[in-house]
Amino acid sequence: xxxxxxxxxxxxxxxxxxxxxxxxxxxxxxxxxxxxxxxxxxxxxxxxxxxxxxxxxxxxxxxxxxxxxxxxxxxxxxxxxxxxxxxxxxxxxxxxxxxxxxxxxxxxxxxxxxxxxxxxxxxxxxxxxxxxxxxxxxxxxxxxxxxxxxxxxxxxxxxxxxxxxxxxxxxxxxxxxxxxxxxxxxxxxxxxxxxxxxxxxxxxxxxxxxxxxxxxxxxxxxxxxxxxxxxxxxxxxxxxxxxxxxxxxxxxxxxxxxxxxxxxxxxxxxxxxxxxxxxxxxxxxxxxxxxxxxxxxxxxxxxxxxxxxxxxxxxxx
Numbered sequence: 001x002x003x004x005x006x007x008x009x010x011x012x013x014x015x016x017x018x019x020x021x022x023x024x025x026x027x028x029x030x031x032x033x034x035x036x037x038x039x040x041x042x043x044x045x046x047x048x049x050x051x052x053x054x055x056x057x058x059x060x061x062x063x064x065x066x067x068x069x070x071x072x073x074x075x076x077x078x079x080x081x082x083x084x085x086x087x088x089x090x091x092x093x094x095x096x097x098x099x100x101x102x103x104x105x106x107x108x109x110x111x112x113x114x115x116x117x118x119x120x121x122x123x124x125x126x127x128x129x130x131x132x133x134x135x136x137x138x139x140x141x142x143x144x145x146x147x148x149x150x151x152x153x154x155x156x157x158x159x160x161x162x163x164x165x166x167x168x169x170x171x172x173x174x175x176x177x178x179x180x181x182x183x184x185x186x187x188x189x190x191x192x193x194x195x196x197x198x199x200x201x202x203x204x205x206x207x208x209x210x211x212x213x214x215x216x217x218x219x220x221x222x223x224x225x226x227x228x229x230x231x232x233x234x235x236x237x238x239x240x241x242x243x244x245x246x247x248x249x250x251x252x253x254x255x256x257x258x259x260x261x262x263x264x265x266x267x268x269x270x271x272x273x274x275x276x277x278x279x280x281x282x283x284x285x286x287x288x289x290x291x292x293x294x295x296x297x298x299x300x301x302x303x304x305x306x307x308x309x310x311x312x313x314x315x316x317x
Contacts (some may be wrong), residue, residue, distance in 0.1 A: 014058045018145040020067060020173055024058055027169040030057040034218040036171060038062055038082055039116035045201065067120075067173050070094060071175040078142075080119025085130075086111070088119050100133040100204040100221050107206050120172045123154070126161050130155035132221040132238040133204055135310055138181040145170035172229050198225035205297045209243070216241040217285045230261050232302065239294045244279040253277065256295040261306035270295045270300070293302045 017023040027034050039266035048252055061067070061082055068082040070093050077093060088105035091173030095102045100211075108114060108122065108129050121139065130167075131154070145167040202223035208216050224235030235256045240246025252272055252292040259265045279290035 004157075006064060010056075011045070012054055012058045012242050014060055016060050016063050018063055019067060020064055023061060023170050024065065024144055024169060026057070027171065028060045030055075030059075031169075033057055034059055038118045038121060039084070039113075061171075063274050073176075075179060077179070077233060079177065081123070081172045081174060082118050083120075084111070085114040085117045085119060085122065088130075089114065089295055097180055098137055099177065100136060100202055100223070101130060101177070103204045104130045104133040104206075104219070104221070107204070119175060123175065124172060126245060127240065127243055129206060129216050129219045129241070131158075132240045134175065134177075135238040135246055135248045136221040136223055136236045140176040140178070141167075141172055142174040142176055142249075143167075143170040146211045149173065151176065155248060157199055158247070161245075198227045199305065200225050201301070203301045203304075204260060205301070207293055207297070215284075218242070218290050218297065219246070220278070220294055220297045222298055224305070226261060226305050232256050232265075233260050233262060235302070236282055237298055238266045239277055239279075239298070241290065241294075242280060242282055242285065244290070245257070247277075249273070249276060266299045266303055270299045273298060305313050 015026050017026055017234060023036065025035065033055055035055040037058045038061045064082065067080040068084075069080050069087075070083065070091050071078045071080075072093060079088070079094070083091075085105040085108050089102050091102065094105075105114070107118070108134055109117060119130060122130045123134070134154055135158075136187070140151045141154055141157055142149055142151050146169075147167075200223075202221075203220050204219070206216050206219045218239065218241040220237075220239045221236070222237055225233045227233055235253055237249040238246060252269065255272065256265070256269060273295035274291050277291050278296050279287050279294070281287045281290070
């Protein structure tokens with residue numbers, strides 16, 4: 001065995017910092033040779049088949065104080081990056097205020113994996129199935145780096161992830177979820193125009209390759225309001241899945257604002273989704289299939305929202 005191959009197969013050193021600053025200093029010390037890890041469920045899928053080389057130093061975040069759990073704040077909910085997916089799926093504060101995120105967490109991997117995998121790890125993959133729901137809620141990432149804590153919109157981070165970073169050793173500490181992205185105002189446009197409360201709807205959908213422990217082909221998150229006059233307002237649309245970087249469809253959200261819930265509207269939306277969604281193909285599904293699936297899922301949610309209550313329940317059953 002050569003010295004190089006021996007180094008590649010040697011067990012890494014494991015460091016267990018107690019605070020975010022200590023973890024960050026370890027990362028700065030080891031640089032590319034060190035990796036933050038918690039559950040390690042995704043990283044193992046890269047290391048074990050040899051797709052990526054295991055680093056020399058693992059900086060285990062499980063003992064870091066203060067970055068696990070959910071904390072309510074006056075204008076937002078702070079979710080620690082080390083909160084497990086199982087905890088996210090069952091957390092009452094998330095299920096009440098940000099239900100699509102809780103639903104997404106329950107749909108990822110198997111129960112045993114969800115007990116280990118963290119929301120921060122799902123985010124840091126940049127393709128995690130929780131990301132469409134987080135984008136829908138205007139999530140912010142709170143990093144710890146050389147200048148302390150700083151916040152950055154999740155959407156901005158996803159766009160710049162392939163570019164240079166001012167501090168490549170930053171640690172994701174929290175995910176902030178602003179209440180304004182999930183709560184509807186009583187003086188929203190539908191209520192102002194009709195004098196009646198609009199119908200609110202939200203859905204998270206995932207299509208995978210098999211029924212259990214399924215990697216996603218497509219994931220979508222949708223929310224909005226249907227006014228008493230049958231028009232859509234405040235609709236939010238996001239999609240991802242597989243190796244695709246999740247994204248919000250801002251231009252389509254603007255186009256849909258105030259449009260009637262009619263077949264022609266949904267047909268035009270479907271066509272525009274096919275044009276704007278740019279999924280990545282892989283060995284299991286090509287880009288065209290993923291486009292169609294995402295467009296079908298999103299338009300189906302909007303169609304169901306427009307049905308009378310009894311018919312909507314039957315359509316979802």
